[in-house]
Amino acid sequence: MKTIIEPFKIKSVEPIYFTSRAQRQQILETAGYNPFLIKAEGVIIDLLTDSGTSAMSAKQWAGIMDGDESYAGSRSFFRFEHTVKKLTGFDFIIPTHQGRAAEKILFSLLGGAGKYFVSNTFFDTTRANIEFTGAEAVDFLTLEGKTPALVAPFKGNIDIDALAYFIAEKGAENIPLCMLTVTNNSGGGQPVSMQNIRETSELCRRYGIPFFIDACRFAENAFFIKTREKGYENASIVSIVQELFSYADGCTMSAKKDALVNIGGFLALNDTHLAQQAKNMLIVTEGFPTYGGLAGRDLEAIAQGLEEVLDEEYLKYRIRSIEYLGEKIHHAGVPIMMPTGGHAVYLDAKAFLPHIPPHQFPGVALCNEIYLEGGVRGVEIGSLMFGKYDASGRHVAPPLELVRLAIPRRVYTQSHIDYVAEVIIETYRKKQHIKGYKIAYEAPLLRHFTALLVPL
Ligand code: F0G
Numbered sequence: 450m451k452t453i454i455e456p457f458k459i460k461s462v463e464p465i466y467f468t469s470r471a472q473r474q475q476i477l478e479t480a481g482y483n484p485f486l487i488k489a490e491g492v493i494i495d496l497l498t499d500s501g502t503s504a505m506s507a508k509q510w511a512g513i514m515d516g517d518e519s520y521a522g523s524r525s526f527f528r529f530e531h532t533v534k535k536l537t538g539f540d541f542i543i544p545t546h547q548g549r550a551a552e553k554i555l556f557s558l559l560g561g562a563g564k565y566f567v568s569n570t571f572f573d574t575t576r577a578n579i580e581f582t583g584a585e586a587v588d589f590l591t592l593e594g595k596t597p598a599l600v601a602p603f604k605g606n607i608d609i610d611a612l613a614y615f616i617a618e619k620g621a622e623n624i625p626l627c628m629l630t631v632t633n634n635s636g637g638g639q640p641v642s643m644q645n646i647r648e649t650s651e652l653c654r655r656y657g658i659p660f661f662i663d664a665c666r667f668a669e670n671a672f673f674i675k676t677r678e679k680g681y682e683n684a685s686i687v688s689i690v691q692e693l694f695s696y697a698d699g700c701t702m703s704a705k706k707d708a709l710v711n712i713g714g715f716l717a718l719n720d721t722h723l724a725q726q727a728k729n730m731l732i733v734t735e736g737f738p739t740y741g742g743l744a745g746r747d748l749e750a751i752a753q754g755l756e757e758v759l760d761e762e763y764l765k766y767r768i769r770s771i772e773y774l775g776e777k778i779h780h781a782g783v784p785i786m787m788p789t790g791g792h793a794v795y796l797d798a799k800a801f802l803p804h805i806p807p808h809q810f811p812g813v814a815l816c817n818e819i820y821l822e823g824g825v826r827g828v829e830i831g832s833l834m835f836g837k838y839d840a841s842g843r844h845v846a847p848p849l850e851l852v853r854l855a856i857p858r859r860v861y862t863q864s865h866i867d868y869v870a871e872v873i874i875e876t877y878r879k880k881q882h883i884k885g886y887k888i889a890y891e892a893p894l895l896r897h898f899t900a901l902l903v904p905l
Contacts, residue, residue, distance in 0.1 A: 453769045456762040457859060460507055466490050473821050481901030482886060484816055484826050493824030494861065494869055499792045501547075501705035501712060502857035506757055509709065509750040516746025521737055525745035525752075532752040536687070537664075537694040539717035541724035545735050546742025548665060548703025549574040551716035554730050555661075555701060558723065559625040560584040567615060568628045568663075569594075569607035570635045575628070575663060575701075584625075587615065594636045597786045597797055597849065602677040603642040604788075605633030605670075607649055621656035628701075630663040631670035631693070635830075637851075638666070638771075638790020640673035643681065643693065650696035659720070662700040667693065668707045669791030672764040686759045706792070709754030709858055713747050763859075767791075770866060771856055777870040783877045786851065793855040796873070798831060802883055807832045807846035809885025809905060815852050815876070818883050823872030827854045833888075834897040 468476065468491060480486035489495060495502070505513075517524040530542045545551040552575050556566070560582025570588045571579065579586040589611045594604040607629060616624060629649060632640045646662075653660040671689040675681050681689060694700065699718030704710050718724055728738045735742040743751075757763065768791060775789030784800035798812040805811040812831030819825050831850035839845050854869065876883075890901040 453766050455859075455862060456760070456766050457506070465493055467493060468824055470821060473824055477817060477820060481889065482813070482817055482904060483897075483900055483902060484820060484828065485898050486901075487820070487826065491824075492820075492826045494826070494865055496793075496825060496827050496854040496856060496869070498828065499706060499855040499857050500703065501710075502860060503705075503709045503711065503754075504857070504859040505709065505711070505750060506753070506859075508757070509753045512749035512753045513746040516744060516749040518745040519739075521739055523739050523745045523748070525748040526739040529748035529752045532755050533715060533717055536690055536755060537700060537717050538691060539694070539699055540719050540721070541717065541727075543716040543718075543724070543727055543731055543738060544741030544743050544748060545714045545716060545731070547705060547712060547714040548663075548701060549578065549714075550735055550742055551701040551703075551714050552578040554727050554734070555626075555699075555716055556582055556584070557730065558726050563623060565615075565619055565624050566626055566628065567612060567624060568630060569605055569641060570630055570633050571628065572630060572634050572663065572665075575630075589615065590633070590636055594633065594639055595848070597637070597795075598784075600787045602640075602673070603645060604639035605631065605636055605641040606645040607641070609645070609648050609652060612649070613652055616652070616656055616658070621658055624656075624658050626659045626661055627653050628661045628663055630665075632666045632673070632791045634665070634792075637786040637795050638669075638792045640670045640677070640791065642678050643674050643689070644678070646693055646696050659698045660696070661718075662694065662697045664694075664700040664702045665706040666791055667700075667702075668758040668764060669768065671759075672761075672768055673791065676768075686761055686764065690759065704751045704754070706858075707755075707758050708751045709758055710747065710750045713743055713751045715741070715751075767858065770863070773863075774854070774856070774866050774870055777867075778873050778877075781870075781874040781877065783873055793853045795830070796827070796852040796854065798829075798850040798852050801877065802880060804881065805883070805885040807836070807850060808844040809887065810902070811885065812850045812852050813886050813902060814883050817886075818876050818879075819852070819872055822876045822879075823868065825854075825869050825872050827852045829897065833900060833902075 476491040556578045562583035564584040576586040589608045591606040593601045704713035784797040786795035798815045802811040812829035835847035837845045886902040
């Protein structure tokens with residue numbers, strides 16, 4: 450059969466509230482033309498993020514009921530610990546309330562002024578947690594990854610030569626950790642190859658630099674390895690995942706992605722001394738080491754989700770559903786980042802709206818127009834999120850103006866996705882009438898979350 454179907458049946462549903470274009474116009478105006486400020490009930494299809502938005506399975510909900518809420522030594526913790534250990538092979542498993550809490554602990558312990566952390570691309574919260582300690586976060590994304598229209602299998606790879614050069618230049622003693630983000634969220638959800646992971650690990654080992662994985666989307670990355678990397682065609686997803694982690698000394702994880710839950714995360718590592726320090730900090734900031742920032746039921750749901758996410762039928766459907774949306778709109782001429790990644794389709798707003806200059810926020814304009822057209826919410830990743838001002842107050846644009854349509858896991862059906870494609874293609878047809886925006890209010894930091902805008 451040609452059609453890849455959703456590998457689940459729906460046992461519980463929640464309503465979608467429909468709105469008219471006139472109502473959405475009103476909602477958007479009230480939200481200061483910032484999609485982050487729209488109430489979720491005003492959204493028909495919500496593609497703001499794939500984080501914490503998964504639908505849990507019947508077995509996960511059963512785990513919620515079965516969770517052991519003991520403060521210390523909870524049975525649910527041991528199930529969670531066992532599952533994470535089996536997958537990652539790491540010795541110490543430390544639960545946190547989400548990914549950034551694990552990052553906060555790790556980088557507070559290793560960071561500080563004069564230090565450099567290196568990566569293919571650090572996610573925003575990771576970078577922020579590094580910079581907060583006074584250290585620098587430096588990305589070495591492969592050149593392929595920086596070219597949106599180029600089709601290549603592993604555009605999330607780190608540039609090993611550039612990394613080696615940097616280590617030699619700055620000195621390994623000033624680099625407390627190297628981290629690979631799999632898949633590379635900020636670079637379009639593009640995967641990292643096993644070869645690249647292995648070579649990065651070898652380079653780090655040679656210099657004695659600890660090597661960690663930002664594992665949020667490890668299963669999606671493993672599926673890309675299976676389908677794109679020579680030698681892994683017949684390997685099981687579990688064995689690919691285990692090999693991937695075997696090259697690393699630890700990982701941070703936001704369970705809100707590939708553990709198929711609505712909240713949770715962990716830090717996992719092999720270094721006994723560092724693990725002890727991390728647990729001490731955990732007790733101050735998150736909670737006792739057998740629950741971290743979570744309830745016992747959350748640990749139960751994570752353990753179950755980590756098993757379900759390895760199902761090849763699930764991953765095939767997951768990756769194909771993203772590709773399907775990308776294909777549909779790409780065939781209609783809509784410019785997108787190629788190839789589609791593991792969790793999202795990224796619209797190239799610069800190419801979509803060439804008549805809107807970066808300082809008039811083409812990504813925001815596109816995001817808002819898609820919302821007006823069909824109630825679909827995406828997120829701008831461009832000048833509003835990453836733009837800066839120079840000394841004379843002029844806007845400095847980032848290299849790309851994108852709109853991310855992140856697909857929640859197991860939430861929307863193929864007809865929802867067909868609808869999203871129609872909305873985008875219709876928006877593309879009307880593109881020349883779309884106008885830019887200016888800022889009416891902005892916060893000094895992370896302005897995209899709260900900015901108020903006005904249409905030009
Ligand atoms: N690392 C990556 C690669 C991420 O994508 C995220 C979150 C985090 C770390 C932080 O995890 O949210 O649990 O604290 N990404 C979300 C997104 C917010 O929309 O892409 P967290």
